[in-house]
Amino acid sequence: MLEPDTEQLNRRSLAETLRQLRDAAGLSGERLAVRIAMSQLRRSACDR
Numbered sequence: 001m002l003e004p005d006t007e008q009l010n011r012r013s014l015a016e017t018l019r020q021l022r023d024a025a026g027l028s029g030e031r032l033a034v035r036i037a038m039s040q041l042r043r044s045a046c047d048r
Contacts, residue, residue, distance in 0.1 A: 015047050 022032050033043040 019047050 022029070025032075027035070029044055029047065030040055033040045036043070
């Protein structure tokens, strides 16, 4: 099991990577949510 600080860093790193990939694809958060059939609220939680 990961230490809490390590887990938090991993989540931040994943969130940053997801934002970078979304930006590189030229997708807004709303457009991505539509394309992956996920609510905007849930999709934005992935960015945090």
